[in-house]
Amino acid sequence: MLASFKRNNSMRTVYRYSFARIPYQCIVIGLIFLHATVIFLLRFSYVEETELMKEEGYHYETLEVSRGVQLILKLHNTAGNAYSAGPHEALLQIADTTCQYPGFWIRLVGHCLVNIELKQESDRMWKGNFAIPMSGPYKVDARWYGCERDRTEWRPLSQSIDMLVHVEQSSPNESGEPNSLFLNKAWVSTLSSTLSDKGLPDYVWKLPKQEDLSAYTMLEAANSVVLVDDSNTNPNGFYKFHELGNYELLCFMGSDSAFKLWETFLQLRPQISAGQRPFKFHYYNVSNFVHPDVDWELETKQRLRKCKHILLSLEEPLRPLSQAEFKSQLTTFVGHLLKVMDDSTFPIRLLTFNEPPMNTNNCYPPFVLPRSTDHPCNDVIKDLFRTRAFPERVHLFDNTDLSNPQFDQNANDILAAVALRVFIVVGKQVSDWRAVGQKGMIDGLHRNGIVEPNFDLIPYEGWV
Known part of the structure; x- marks a missing residue:
């Protein structure tokens, strides 16, 4: 009995000393492995409960x-x-x-x-x-x-x-945004169209319904095709674009994105309103918000004071901007444009970015706004209007319904559709001016029977 007890006690002693002789490094490695395993399981375990509550239907x-x-x-x-x-x-x-x-x-x-x-x-x-x-x-x-x-x-x-x-038929006048100038269109497939052999892209911007595309007028621009028939909610087509006066200049301002839009717009002009002469439509190259006129000649600086309507698109700034920088500099820049065109009836329109969000170097982190799958600069632009950062004559020109479904494909198709919209917004602006008795003339701005002198062509020097 005593011999048996001594033998068992001796075995426990051996076990104890055997465990003590396990290298310290092995224990540490084991703990690290266990920790990594737990982190991995926590990191890649799916969330069991979602916020999409199960509902009937x-x-x-x-x-x-x-x-x-x-x-x-x-x-x-x-x-x-x-x-x-x-x-x-x-x-x-x-x-x-x-x-x-x-x-x-x-x-x-x-x-x-x-x-x-x-x-x-x-x-x-x-x-x-x-x-x-x-x-x-x-x-x-x-x-x-x-x-x-x-x-x-x-x-x-x-x-x-x-x-x-299965979609029930809805009114074609329904629009995606309240008071929108545009019908609620979509990129619709042309693969089943009787005109699929006419060089049409796979998708065209039109009302979402099956119909014979031969009823549309096909305009060519930016190596693409855009359809014209039900272009806007006004039965007269492009409102009063054909009445745009010689002293009511439309100015495209910005980087390469603005230049391409201006070029595409000019390609559509003779197909839509041949009577409107090209000199009414200017382009001003801007590569940064802080010193926009750094490369402008004196004549260009003077001519800017003639603008009555500005479209701004700056997708390619000279230096990439963080989201905070973009918001601050854009806000300040629009404030300068309001002084350049110091009249409450002269509109400024900020175009959303057509650039795919994954391709951008701009509006990079840290993010100052909640994120979305839209372009991070578009998040800024939309937030400025949501928070009413600008006076009423500054408008959002939102084309994300055109750009986001296409993403990084068919950029020219998007560009042609945006250019067509320019005719609509400009025509509507002319209609609004005429409704209050306003027209720009050689001797000044005629408004309700009163003639106000045109702005002096003095370069604006207040950028910085």
């Missing part, structure tokens, strides 16, 4: 975008196996807590192109709503750029879903 589709990234679609059902026009909901969950700058883009491709814009609600959650304007089959098209800044490589969805959509 909806179908839920979950798509794997990347490891730890899920896209959930909440789709409104109709009778049968089809989905309605919407609104539908989309949610993107990112389980990777270290993913600081997620880059992605999502749309539907079918009879129309439908952009799905998402807004960031938390570090791991992006949400948005979307509607589908036209019946037919659709597929989800998405790109994942990863979590690093300035990454241009992307991967597509490894899976997709087929969707059949």
Whole structure:
């Protein structure tokens, strides 16, 4: 008995000393491995509960975008196996807590192109709503750029879903924005058109309905085609664009984006209003907001004072700007333009960026606004109008409905459609001027029977 106890006690002593002889480094490595395993599981574990509460009348589709990234679609059902026009909901969950700058883009491709814009609600959650304007089959098209800044490589969805959509007919005068000058159009497929052999792009900007495209007038610009028929909500077409006077100059201002728009506009001019002479439409090269006139001749500085209507687009500044810098400099620059055209009836319009957000060097972090899948500079521009940072004669010229569904494809098609819109907004402005008895003439501004002298052609020197 005593011998047995001594033997067992001796064995416990051996075990104790054997464990003590395990190298300290091995224990440390084991703990590090355990810690890394826990972090990995926490980092890439999916969120079990989502903010899309299950409701009757909806179908839920979950798509794997990347490891730890899920896209959930909440789709409104109709009778049968089809989905309605919407609104539908989309949610993107990112389980990777270290993913600081997620880059992605999502749309539907079918009879129309439908952009799905998402807004960031938390570090791991992006949400948005979307509607589908036209019946037919659709597929989800998405790109994942990863979590690093300035990454241009992307991967597509490894899976997709087929969707059949049934849309009830709606009034063609319904517009996406209150008091919009434009009908609620979409990029509509031409593949089934009887004119598909006429060199049309795969998608054209028109009312979302199946119809014979031979009823449209096809205009050529920017190596593309734009359709004219139901261009705006006014039955007279382009309002009173044809009445634009010789002393009511339209000025395009900005970088290469503004120059291309000006060129495309001039290509459309003889096809829409040949009587309007080109000298009424100026371009002013601006590469930065702080010293915009640095390369201007004296005559250019003087001629700027003749402008009665300014379109501003500066997508390619000389030096990339952070989002905070862009907001501050744009606000200050518009303040200067208000002094250059010191009359409450002379409008300034800020165009949204057509540039794909993944291709930009501008409005880089740190972000001063909640993020979205739109261009980060567009987030700034829209916020300035949402917060009423400018007087009423400064307008938002929002073309994201044109640019975002196309993303980095068919830039010339977008450009031609935006240029067509310029005729509409300018024609509407002329109509508004005439409604109050206003017209620019050689002897001055005629307004309600009173003639006010034109501005002196003195260069504006207050930029800095």
